[in-house]
Amino acid sequence: MKRIITLSVRNRPGVLNRITNLFSKRNYNIESISVGPTELEGVSRITCVVLVDNDRIIEQITKQLNKQIDVLKVADISEQSVVARELALIKVMAPPQARNEINSLIEPFRASVIDIGKDSMIIQITGETEKVEAFIELVKPYGIKELARTGTTAFPRGTQRTNSSKTYSIV
Amino acid sequence: MLQEAAFTEAKAKAKSISGAELMLEALEKENVEVIFGYPGGAVLPIYDKIYDSKILHVLPRHEQGGIHAAEGYARISGKPGVVIATSGPGATNVVTGLTDAMMDSLPLVVFTGQVATGVIGTDAFQEADILGITTPITKYNYQVRNIEDIPRIVKEAFYIASSGRPGPVVIDIPKDIAATITDTPAEQEMDLPGYQPTVEPNYLQIRKLTEAISRAKKPVLLAGAGILHAKASGLLKEYAEQQQLPVVHTLLGLGGFPAEHPLFLGLAGMHGCYTANMALYECDLLVNIGARFDDRLTGNLQHFAPNAMIAHVDIDPAEIGKNIPTQIPVVADAGEALSQLVKQNGKQPEHSEWMERLDGWKKEYPYFYDEEAPSLKPQKVMELLYKKTNGEAIVVTDVGQHQMWAAQYYKFSNADRWVTSGGLGTMGFGLPASIGAQLADPSACVIAVVGDGGFQMSTQELAVIKELNLPIKIAVFNNMALGMVRQWQEIFYDSRYSHSKIPVQPSFVKLADAYDIKGYVINNNEEAEKILDEVLNNNEPVLLDFRIEPNENVYPMIAPGKGIHEMVGVKK
Numbered sequence A: 001m002k003r004i005i006t007l008s009v010r011n012r013p014g015v016l017n018r019i020t021n022l023f024s025k026r027n028y029n030i031e032s033i034s035v036g037p038t039e040l041e042g043v044s045r046i047t048c049v050v051l052v053d054n055d056r057i058i059e060q061i062t063k064q065l066n067k068q069i070d071v072l073k074v075a076d077i078s079e080q081s082v083v084a085r086e087l088a089l090i091k092v093m094a095p096p097q098a099r100n101e102i103n104s105l106i107e108p109f110r111a112s113v114i115d116i117g118k119d120s121m122i123i124q125i126t127g128e129t130e131k132v133e134a135f136i137e138l139v140k141p142y143g144i145k146e147l148a149r150t151g152t153t154a155f156p157r158g159t160q161r162t163n164s165s166k167t168y169s170i171v
Numbered sequence B: 001m002l003q004e005a006a007f008t009e010a011k012a013k014a015k016s017i018s019g020a021e022l023m024l025e026a027l028e029k030e031n032v033e034v035i036f037g038y039p040g041g042a043v044l045p046i047y048d049k050i051y052d053s054k055i056l057h058v059l060p061r062h063e064q065g066g067i068h069a070a071e072g073y074a075r076i077s078g079k080p081g082v083v084i085a086t087s088g089p090g091a092t093n094v095v096t097g098l099t100d101a102m103m104d105s106l107p108l109v110v111f112t113g114q115v116a117t118g119v120i121g122t123d124a125f126q127e128a129d130i131l132g133i134t135t136p137i138t139k140y141n142y143q144v145r146n147i148e149d150i151p152r153i154v155k156e157a158f159y160i161a162s163s164g165r166p167g168p169v170v171i172d173i174p175k176d177i178a179a180t181i182t183d184t185p186a187e188q189e190m191d192l193p194g195y196q197p198t199v200e201p202n203y204l205q206i207r208k209l210t211e212a213i214s215r216a217k218k219p220v221l222l223a224g225a226g227i228l229h230a231k232a233s234g235l236l237k238e239y240a241e242q243q244q245l246p247v248v249h250t251l252l253g254l255g256g257f258p259a260e261h262p263l264f265l266g267l268a269g270m271h272g273c274y275t276a277n278m279a280l281y282e283c284d285l286l287v288n289i290g291a292r293f294d295d296r297l298t299g300n301l302q303h304f305a306p307n308a309m310i311a312h313v314d315i316d317p318a319e320i321g322k323n324i325p326t327q328i329p330v331v332a333d334a335g336e337a338l339s340q341l342v343k344q345n346g347k348q349p350e351h352s353e354w355m356e357r358l359d360g361w362k363k364e365y366p367y368f369y370d371e372e373a374p375s376l377k378p379q380k381v382m383e384l385l386y387k388k389t390n391g392e393a394i395v396v397t398d399v400g401q402h403q404m405w406a407a408q409y410y411k412f413s414n415a416d417r418w419v420t421s422g423g424l425g426t427m428g429f430g431l432p433a434s435i436g437a438q439l440a441d442p443s444a445c446v447i448a449v450v451g452d453g454g455f456q457m458s459t460q461e462l463a464v465i466k467e468l469n470l471p472i473k474i475a476v477f478n479n480m481a482l483g484m485v486r487q488w489q490e491i492f493y494d495s496r497y498s499h500s501k502i503p504v505q506p507s508f509v510k511l512a513d514a515y516d517i518k519g520y521v522i523n524n525n526e527e528a529e530k531i532l533d534e535v536l537n538n539n540e541p542v543l544l545d546f547r548i549e550p551n552e553n554v555y556p557m558i559a560p561g562k563g564i565h566e567m568v569g570v571k572k
Ligand SMILES: Cc1ncc(C[n+]2csc(CCOP(=O)(O)OP(=O)(O)O)c2C)c(N)n1
Pocket: B398, B399, B400, B401, B402, B403, B425, B426, B427, B428, B450, B451, B452, B453, B454, B455, B477, B479, B481, B482, B483, B484, B485
């Protein structure tokens, strides 16, 4: 199953190395990891999406992460109502005659074209992983020249619904 | 005007000081008694200041020896062992020791030299990415980037190494930073917002555990090295006696509970005794205090304490539930938890039947060997060492069969008398670790029990023993083989002794003589008795080359993959 873990960490030399090392040492599988600064100076936020077989493993992962001296906070937000987003840049083959068709795919996904070349264009899409993946599938037949994804970053929502069922945002 | 005056005054006060001096000042503040270090290019600025330092500096003959000595020192003194190694090869030579200390939770503060800041990352001469290399094998590591951070980093390193679950901390110091001269920097507070080890147990869990004990019919207390790190062996005894709980030890926990105490069942695990292992198998309540359910203890997890409720006291929350589902988790220092438990003064379990059963097993299944054999039996040697030191020596071992015989036959009456490499099982550990142990307790009788294989991984440290005239008794259990490997090959590989017999060996007595250390070859029981009487109280080092029965095996034994109740070799 897929789990989303968020971490606040001190921005010290080697901290990312320490965290990724911990995953590889214990043979945990990271699907994506994204890192960036936060509103606090010297504090970074890391979002990891991991694939695990059972709850005991995720408990071990969070405990091991918590143990790290530069880790300020760890949360497994998988069970919460979350806003999760990733961004993908897709360079697709787009000869003039195919452009209209591609454009018609872009609109319902609220993706955007950010660069157009002679026979290709770069599309930017943000959203939940499922949405991004669905879009990639759709444009695949046109020929993807290059693809870059940021990996998921996520927040728990401001208000949590009382029932614990997962909610996903539409956009 | 006033401000200006204050400014000039402050400036006059500010003393010029180098990075190396800042480091040594910080070590003095931590009351460091001894440094195990080896010089080299990147640490020359540090060594120039060590030349004038009051702190004792010991020069091992290999950095690995230095760090193992620091481990032995840490285990006996309870204080962090301090190591210095130069950059590159010096630093990579301490990697095994760091891993060993990480596995066995020993506090170390290890300084490594680094190439100058300007050339870091250029594959400069003797550059190694020591932060990268040591990340998975340290509790924490630092590279000093600003000279004024040195006092704070050293303070933090000692705090991190010795608090919570102890472990090794590396401080990498680039050469230019050690050499730079600066004004005495303003004092910095420790800055570790993400590090707050829990010490106090949760009251509700303590209540739950107390109730579970009062209801148990077949309780057993498993005591690990957490007891020793917490200096809680007194409390352990008090608690076990109050509740009348039988106690078993892990390999690393030995000495936490007096071995001759009627409630003690013995060592548990792969080469543990029948009673201890069967108690773990059959119990209905297992109270683990400060042990980590290592696979050498548990055997096949499916058969480990299959009918027991599990309570686990550990200062490291990540250990609880890691290998074994736990019903009563207590995150706390072993001492804090025990004193709360003693205070509860709960009802004793009604377990007379269980206690009778355990006593029956103890009588029926003691450790055994052929006492009538004409050859020198290793178990006999350990028994003699035990008797002739009244169980009060510090016993330091290497890794292999001799280590297990020492664990089985030396009945420790006190805590912190046992030094062994448990989690990593590092051959070459014993001899240098005995140096640290002796320095930590100069008046103790220290016996280094080593195999002929592992001894040859660190013989160079004999020079240190001679140089400091440490009265260590080096007992080489010489079976002309890598005995433990030979045993496994005999049992599991059809006696195909692939590279486990050592056909060519030096004369260990002559080797000792080369270092001006007295040595004796001991071939039989009579010689053993006589020579031990002669040398054990001498105030000088001695090497004893015990020519033990070469084909002796360690029993009982749980074969890999087998359950803790499936021991072989339990009875004559
Ligand atoms: C550094 C290292 N290399 C290899 C091993 C594997 N090993 C474990 S016990 C052993 C044999 C040790 O032989 P010896 O030192 O003679 O002790 P004995 O078992 O004979 O008592 C070996 C090779 C190890 N534990 N550590």
